[in-house]
Amino acid sequence: MSLASELFKDRRVVLYVAAVALAIIFIGFFGLKFGLDLEGGSYLQLQLQGAVAQVDVSPEEILKVQFNATAVEKHADSYVVTVAGQVPATLPDDLGYSGAKMVERENTTKVTIVASPETVITNYLKKSLDADVKIVGVAPVQYEIRTNVTRDSLNLLLAPVGGRVPQGQDAFVEGVTPDTVDETKKVLDSKLNRLGLQDIKVRIVDNKFILIDLAGMDVATAQDVVGKPGKFEIRIQTEDNQSVHVLYGDAVESVDIPQGDRNGGWGVPFVLSEEGAKIFQKAAIDAGATKNPDAHPISMYLDKDEIFSAPLAAELAGSLEKAPVRNMEARVGAGDAGSQKAKELYIHLREGALPVNVLVVGSGQVSAALGKQFKIQMVIAGIIALLAVAFMIFYRYREPRIVLPMVTTSFSEVVMMLGIWALAGWRLDLASLAGIITVIGTGVDQLVIITDELMRGGETASSTAERSIKERAAAAAEKAGAKVAPASSKVYLNRLSRAFTIILGAAATTAVAMLPLLYMGFGALTGFALIIILGVILGVAIARPAYGRIIGYILAES
Amino acid sequence: MELEDIVSKYPPRQIMLIPIAIIAIALISLGVTYLGTGSPVHLGIEFTGGTLVTVPATESEDAVAAEFAGYPLSDIRNVGSRYMLQFGPMSDADYAQLAKQINSKYDNAEIRYMGPIYSQELQAQAIKYLPISFLLMAIVVFLVFREPIVSLLVVISALADILTAAASMNLTGVQLSLGTVAALLMLIGYSVDTDILLSMRVLKRKGTVEEKIIGAMGTGFMMTGTTIAAVFSLIVVSNFLYLIIPSFTRMDVIADMSTVLIFGLAADIFNTWITNAQGLRWYMNRPKKAVRGQRR
Numbered sequence: 001m002s003l004a005s006e007l008f009k010d011r012r013v014v015l016y017v018a019a020v021a022l023a024i025i026f027i028g029f030f031g032l033k034f035g036l037d038l039e040g041g042s043y044l045q046l047q048l049q050g051a052v053a054q055v056d057v058s059p060e061e062i063l064k065v066q067f068n069a070t071a072v073e074k075h076a077d078s079y080v081v082t083v084a085g086q087v088p089a090t091l092p093d094d095l096g097y098s099g100a101k102m103v104e105r106e107n108t109t110k111v112t113i114v115a116s117p118e119t120v121i122t123n124y125l126k127k128s129l130d131a132d133v134k135i136v137g138v139a140p141v142q143y144e145i146r147t148n149v150t151r152d153s154l155n156l157l158l159a160p161v162g163g164r165v166p167q168g169q170d171a172f173v174e175g176v177t178p179d180t181v182d183e184t185k186k187v188l189d190s191k192l193n194r195l196g197l198q199d200i201k202v203r204i205v206d207n208k209f210i211l212i213d214l215a216g217m218d219v220a221t222a223q224d225v226v227g228k229p230g231k232f233e234i235r236i237q238t239e240d241n242q243s244v245h246v247l248y249g250d251a252v253e254s255v256d257i258p259q260g261d262r263n264g265g266w267g268v269p270f271v272l273s274e275e276g277a278k279i280f281q282k283a284a285i286d287a288g289a290t291k292n293p294d295a296h297p298i299s300m301y302l303d304k305d306e307i308f309s310a311p312l313a314a315e316l317a318g319s320l321e322k323a324p325v326r327n328m329e330a331r332v333g334a335g336d337a338g339s340q341k342a343k344e345l346y347i348h349l350r351e352g353a354l355p356v357n358v359l360v361v362g363s364g365q366v367s368a369a370l371g372k373q374f375k376i377q378m379v380i381a382g383i384i385a386l387l388a389v390a391f392m393i394f395y396r397y398r399e400p401r402i403v404l405p406m407v408t409t410s411f412s413e414v415v416m417m418l419g420i421w422a423l424a425g426w427r428l429d430l431a432s433l434a435g436i437i438t439v440i441g442t443g444v445d446q447l448v449i450i451t452d453e454l455m456r457g458g459e460t461a462s463s464t465a466e467r468s469i470k471e472r473a474a475a476a477a478e479k480a481g482a483k484v485a486p487a488s489s490k491v492y493l494n495r496l497s498r499a500f501t502i503i504l505g506a507a508a509t510t511a512v513a514m515l516p517l518l519y520m521g522f523g524a525l526t527g528f529a530l531i532i533i534l535g536v537i538l539g540v541a542i543a544r545p546a547y548g549r550i551i552g553y554i555l556a557e558s
Numbered sequence: 559m560e561l562e563d564i565v566s567k568y569p570p571r572q573i574m575l576i577p578i579a580i581i582a583i584a585l586i587s588l589g590v591t592y593l594g595t596g597s598p599v600h601l602g603i604e605f606t607g608g609t610l611v612t613v614p615a616t617e618s619e620d621a622v623a624a625e626f627a628g629y630p631l632s633d634i635r636n637v638g639s640r641y642m643l644q645f646g647p648m649s650d651a652d653y654a655q656l657a658k659q660i661n662s663k664y665d666n667a668e669i670r671y672m673g674p675i676y677s678q679e680l681q682a683q684a685i686k687y688l689p690i691s692f693l694l695m696a697i698v699v700f701l702v703f704r705e706p707i708v709s710l711l712v713v714i715s716a717l718a719d720i721l722t723a724a725a726s727m728n729l730t731g732v733q734l735s736l737g738t739v740a741a742l743l744m745l746i747g748y749s750v751d752t753d754i755l756l757s758m759r760v761l762k763r764k765g766t767v768e769e770k771i772i773g774a775m776g777t778g779f780m781m782t783g784t785t786i787a788a789v790f791s792l793i794v795v796s797n798f799l800y801l802i803i804p805s806f807t808r809m810d811v812i813a814d815m816s817t818v819l820i821f822g823l824a825a826d827i828f829n830t831w832i833t834n835a836q837g838l839r840w841y842m843n844r845p846k847k848a849v850r851g852q853r854r
Contacts, residue, residue, distance in 0.1 A: 047675055209679075219669050220657040360650065362676040365657075367666035370612075370807070377806055381795035388787035396780050431740070434792065434812055438819070441788030442748060445781035449755060452777040502758045505702035506751040512694035513747030516687035521604075521680060521736045528740055 007553055016546030019538075020412045023419020030422040035429025035527065038375045040368025041215035042222040045522055046358040048184060048208050049148040050176040054140050057163025059120035065161050066095055066124065067111065079120070081111040096123035128157050131357060136177050144176055147357040175208045176356055184356050185210060188226065205522050209361070219365040225344075232348060233301040234280070238287045243299060246283040251276030253326075255349045258342035266338035267331040268346045277324035290317045300330065300349070307348050308332065362522070378433040385437045386411065389444050397451070401554050406447045409547045413443050416538045417531055432527035439535035442510060446503045446539060450548050453499035454492065454555060492556075496548050503544060507536045570840040577833040581718050584725035591728050599724055602733030602814075605684070607677040609645040609653065612637065612807070613664040625663070629656055637808035638800030647674065684739050691743050692720070699750060703757060711837040712753040715829040719749040722825035723818050730817060737811035741818035748785070749822060752778040752830040760838050767842045771835045778830060786823050792816040 007013045036043055060072040063081050071082040087109045092100035101112040115123075118135055122143065125133040131147030145154070151172045155164050165172050181204055188202050188210065201213040214222045232249030255270045272280055283289075289296035293312040300308040308330050312320065319325050330349070332341040390407045397403060414436055421428060510532065517529035588598040595601070603610055613622070615636060622641050623634050630646035648656070653671055660667045695716065700709045723745055732738060759774040760767055796812035 042669075045676060218657070218661045219671075220654060220661055223654060223657070359673075359675065360671075361673040361679075362671055364668070364670035366668050369666045370668055373805070373807060374809060377795055377799065377809060378812075380799070381792050381812075384791035384795060385788040388791050389784045392780070392784050392787050396783075430809070430811065431737075434815060437788055437792055438744060438785075441785035442751070444784040444788075445751060448777060448780045448784065452780075498758070498762060501702075501762075502755050505698070505754040505758070508698045508702070509695045509750045509754070510744075510747035512698050513691045513743050515694060516691045517740055517743055520683045520687050520739070522676070524736050525740050532744070 007550060010546075010549050012545040012549050016412075016542050019416055019419075019542050023416045023422075026419040026422045027415070030425065032418060032422055033425060033427045034371075034375065035427040035432070036213045036215065036371075037366050037430045038371040038428070038433075039215055040366055040371045041213060042217050042219040042365035043214070043363060044212045044219075044222055044226055044360060045362035046210045046212070046226070047361045048176050048181060048210065049357045049359055050144060050146045050174075050180070051149050051154075052136060052142050052144050052173045052175070052177060053149075053151075053154060054142055054166050054171040055121055055125075055154075055158065055163060056166050057121060057124075057158055057161055059117040061163070062120055062124045062161045063113070066127075067091070070108070077116065078112055078114045081113065083109045083111065085109070087111060095127060124161065125157075134180075136179075144180060146176060146180065148359070178207055180356060181207055181210070184358075188212065192226070203523060206519075209522060210358070211522060216368070217365075219363050222365075223360060223363060235299045235301060236283050236287045236289060237296045237299070244283070244287070246280055246298075247272070247276050249349075251279070252349060255346060258339070258346050259329075260339065264334040264338070265331060266333060266342040267329040268342050268349060269327065269329045270349055272326045272328065274324075274326065277326040281320050281324040284312065284317075284320050290321045293317045300345075308345055374430055375433075378430065378437075382414075382433070382437055382440070385440050389440060393444065393448075396448075402451060402551065405547060405550050405554065406444060406451070409447060409543050409550075410440055410444050413535060413539050413543045414440065416542065417535050420534060420538075421531075426530075427527070429527045431525055432531045435528040435531035436535070439532055439539075443535065443539050443543075446506065446544055447547055449502050449506075450496070450499045450544060451551055453495045453502075454548070454552060492552055496552070499548070500544075503540060507540045511536045570836040573832060573836045574840075577718060577829060577836075580828070581721060584718075584721040587725040587728050588721070597734075599727050600731070600733045601681075602735035602738070603644060604672055604735050605677050605681050607647055607672050607674045608632070609648065609656070609672070610668075610670040611643040611645070611656075611660060612640045612668040613643070613660065614666055615639055615641050616664075626656070626659075637810070638806055639804055640807050642810075680736070684734070688739070688742065688746075691746050692717070695746050695750060699754070702754065703761070705761070707841050708757050708761065708838070711834050711841070712750055712757060714837070715753050715826075715834040716746060716749045718829045718833055719745055719822050719825045722829075723822035726821035726825075727818060730821075732814050732817050735811065735814055737815040738818045741815040741822070744819065745822035745826075749826045749829070752781055752826060753834050755781070756830055756834055757838065760842060767839050771831075771838070775831060779827070782823055782827055782830075786820065789816050789819045789823065793820060 008017075059079070060074060063069060063072045063079055067081045067083050067087065069081045069083045073080045073082075085107060086104065087102060089102070092102070092111060092113065097113045097115060100114075103110045103112075113120075118141055122133045122135060125143060125145060129145060129147055129149065131145065133146065134144045136142050136144045149157075151165055154172070158164050185202050185204055192202070192212070192214070201211075203211045205211060212222075212226055214226075217225075232252070233245065234247040234251075235243040236246050237243045251273050253271045253273045253276070255268060258266055258268050260266050284296075284298075287296045289298070289312055293314065295311075297309050297311045299306055310331060313331075316325060316328065330345060332338050332345060386407065389410065390403060393406050394400075394403045417436060417439070418428075420426075421432075514529040514532050517525045518533075519526075591600065592598045619634055619636065619641060622643070623631060626643065626645075629652065630648055631643060632646045633642075633644040635642045645656070657669055660669060696709075696713045699712050700706075703709045703712070720742060723742060726732075727734070727738065755778055756771065756774045760770045763770050763773070765773075792812055793816040796809040796816060800806040800808050
C-alpha cells in the first residue's frame with residue numbers, strides 16, 4: 001500500500017488536510033484584511049468622561065438658592081417658590097423648568113414648578129456643570145454625570161446648596177454606564193457612516209475607552225470630525241457684536257442630506273420642531289432680523305465654535321414676519337468646497353453632540369505608502385524566518401524526508417491561522433504578523449520534540465554521552481533512515497503520547513502567558529496575543545497530531 | 559563538549575553559584591535603574607506620554623529640527639529613509655496644529671500621540687498584567703508536573719530568564735514599550751518550553767539524571783535554535799535591512815521586541831541547562847539521603 005493511501009486512513013491526517021484546504025478556501029474566498037498600521041489611516045482613542053454618583057441634597061434648598069427665594073414649599077408633585085420682588089420671566093426656563101406658573105402679588109412672586117425632587121437635583125447639576133445628567137438608578141437614586149467630575153469637584157459644587165456626595169465607594173463611581181457607552185458608540189458609528197467613510201471601526205475597551213480606526217484619513221481631519229463633538233446651538237446677532245441664544249440642537253427635528261442647486265451652490269435642509277420654529281420666529285423678529293437680515297446674521301455653533309453664519313434669505317425673512325417657519329436650509333457656498341462644507345455641517349446638525357464628553361487620550365496616523373512598505377518588510381521577515389528555521393532543521397537532521405514535512409507543517413499552521421483570520425474578518429496588523437513569525441519559531445520547536453521522541457524514544461543518553469550533539473543527530477538521522485525508528489506501533493504510540501505531554505505543557509504555558517495581552521494596550525496587542533494563542537491551539541489540536549502520524553509513517557516506510 | 563562536562567561532572571552546588579551571580583547582577587541593574595528613574599527599566603514614550611512622528615528624510619536633520627522648533631521637540635533620529643521625531647507633552651491645540659503642519663509639509667507622515675491618561679493606564683496595565691501572566695504560567699507548570707520542587711525549579715528558571723531579559727534592556731538601551739512588554743510576556747510562556755522538556759525527560763525516562771539531561775539537551779538546543787533563527791530574521795529585517803535597502807525603514811516595535819526576545823532566549827539556554835538542570839541533579843540525587851536524615 002502506498003504511503004498516501006495508508007495515511008489517508010488516519011483521521012488525524014484527514015482532519016489536518018481538510019483544515020488546511022478549508023483555510024485556503026477561506027483565504028481565497030474572503031480575502032485577508034489588514035490593520036490600519038499596514039493599510040494607512042488614522043486612529044483615535046477617546047476616554048468617556050463621567051461618573052455615576054449619589055447625592056445628599058435637599059431640593060428645597062436648591063430652589064431657594066437658585067431663585068434667591070424667601071420660602072420654598074413642597075406640594076404633592078410641585079414646588080411653590082416665594083420670591084421677594086419680581087422674577088425675570090425667563091428665569092424658570094433658564095433653570096430648566098419650562099411651564100412654570102408665576103403669580104405676582106404685592107411685593108412677592110410665587111412660582112409654581114411641577115417637578116419631582118430628582119428633577120430639581122438633575123436640573124441643578126446640569127446647570128452648574130453645563131453637561132447632561134441622567135438618573136440611572138432608584139433606591140438609592142444615582143445620577144450619571146456625563147462630564148469630567150471628581151468626588152471633590154462635585155462636593156464643591158453642592159456646598160452652596162448644603163449638599164454633598166455620601167461617604168462610601170459606591171456613592172461615587174468613575175465612568176459612565178454601559179448603556180451610555182453603547183449609545184455613544186452608536187452615535188459615532190452613524191456619524192462616521194454618514195460621512196461615507198469606508199472601513200470604520202469603533203470599538204469599546206474597558207467600558208470607558210472608545211477606539212476609532214479611520215482608513216484613509218489624516219489624524220488632524222479625524223480629530224476634527226470625531227474628537228470635537230459637542231453642543232449644537234443656533235444664535236442670532238442683536239446689536240453690534242452681541243448675539244443671543246435661540247435654539248439648541250434638540251429643536252432640530254430632522255436634517256436632510258446636502259443638496260446642490262442648479263447654480264452649483266450647496267445647502268443643508270433642516271426642519272425645526274413646532275416649538276423651535278415659534279422660538280426662532282420670535283427671536284428673529286425681536287432682533288430685527290426680519291426687517292434688516294444683513295445686520296443680524298444667524299449663526300450655528302458646535303462646542304462654541306462657529307460652524308455656520310449667514311443672514312436670513314430675503315424670502316425667509318418675509319415669511320417669518322407672518323408666521324413661524326419650520327423648514328429651512330443652511331446654504332454654505334458653491335463648488336467642491338461648498339459640497340465638503342455641506343457634508344460637515346450635515347453631520348454637525350444631525351448629531352449635535354455625543355451623549356458624553358470625550359477626551360482624546362491617544363491618536364495617530366500611518367500613511368498608506370508606509371503601511372505597504374511595512375507589509376513587504378514583514379513578508380520578507382516571514383520568508384527569511386521560514387528559511388532560517390528550515391536551515392536549522394536540515395543542519396540537525398540532514399534528512400530531506402524529515403525537513404520537508406516539518407517545514408510544510410509549520411507553513412500549513414500559518415495558512416490555517418490566516419484562514420481563521422479571513423473567515424472571521426479580523427485584521428492583520430504589524431503585531432499580528434510578528435506573532436505569526438514567532439509562532440513559526442515555537443511551532444517548529446514542538447515538531448522537533450515529536451521527531452526526537454519518535455526517533456530516539458527508547459534510547460538513553462548513556463551510549464551517546466561522549467559524542468557531540470552533531471554526531472548524535474547524524475546517528476539518529478541515520479537510524480531513522482535505516483528503519484530503526486518506530487519499532488512497533490505500540491512503542492511508537494507510547495513515544496508519541498510522551499511527546500504530547502511535553503507539547504501540551506509547553507503550549508498551555510505559552511497560551512496562558514499571552515492571555516493578559518488580549519486586554520492590554522487598548523487592543524494594540526490583541527492581534528499579537530490572539531494569533532499566538534490560536535496558532536498554539538491549532539498546532540496542538542490539528543497540525544502536530546497529523547505530523548506525528550506522517551513522520552511516523554515516513555520513518556517506518558524507509 | 560564542554561557544557562556537557564559542566565552539566566554532568568561538577569557538583570551542582572558549585573555550578574549554581576553562576577546563575578545566582580547572574581540573577582544578582584540582573585537585580586542590581588534593575589535596582590540601580592529603579593533608584594535612578596523610578597522604574598526598573600527605562601520607560602519608552604508609550605509609558606511616559608508624548609508624540610512620535612516619522613517623516614520622509616527629504617532634507618537635513620537640522621532643517622527638520624528647525625521646522626518644528628516651535629514644538630517641544632526632544633529627539634530626532636535617522637531611521638533609514640525617514641526621520642523619527644519625538645515630542646514632549648503639548649496642549650491639544652498645539653498637537654492639532656502640529657498634525658496639520660506635518661500633513662501639509664510631508665506626504666507620508668506617521669504620527670502617534672500618547673496622552674497622559676493613555677500612558678498612565680498603560681503603566682497600570684503593565685504592572686497588573688505581567689504578574690498575572692507569570693502566575694498563570696506557574697499554575698500551568700504546577701498542574702503539568704504535580705511535583706512542587708520540579709515545578710518550582712521551572713518557575714525559578716523562567717523568572718531568571720525574565721529578569722535577565724529585563725536587565726539586558728537596560729544594558730542595550732531598549733526602552734519599555736508595548737512591543738517589549740509583549741516580548742516579555744512571550745518569554746514568560748516560551749522560556750518554560752525547554753524547562754518542561756528537560757524536566758519531563760528527567761522524570762519519565764530511565765537512566766541516570768546526567769544522561770537524561772544530556773539527552774534532552776540535543777532536542778532543547780534545537781528548539782531554542784529554531785526560535786532564535788526566527789527571531790533573528792525579525793532583527794535583521796527590522797533593524798538592519800534598511801541599511802542595505804535604502805527605501806526600507808527601521809521598524810521600532812519589531813526591533814525592540816526581537817531584541818528582548820533574543821536576550822531572553824540566550825538567557826533561557828543558560829537557565830534551562832545550568833539553573834534548572836543543576837537543580838534537578840541536586841533534587842533527583844538527593845531524596846534517599848534526605849529521607850534517611852529525617853528518620854534519625
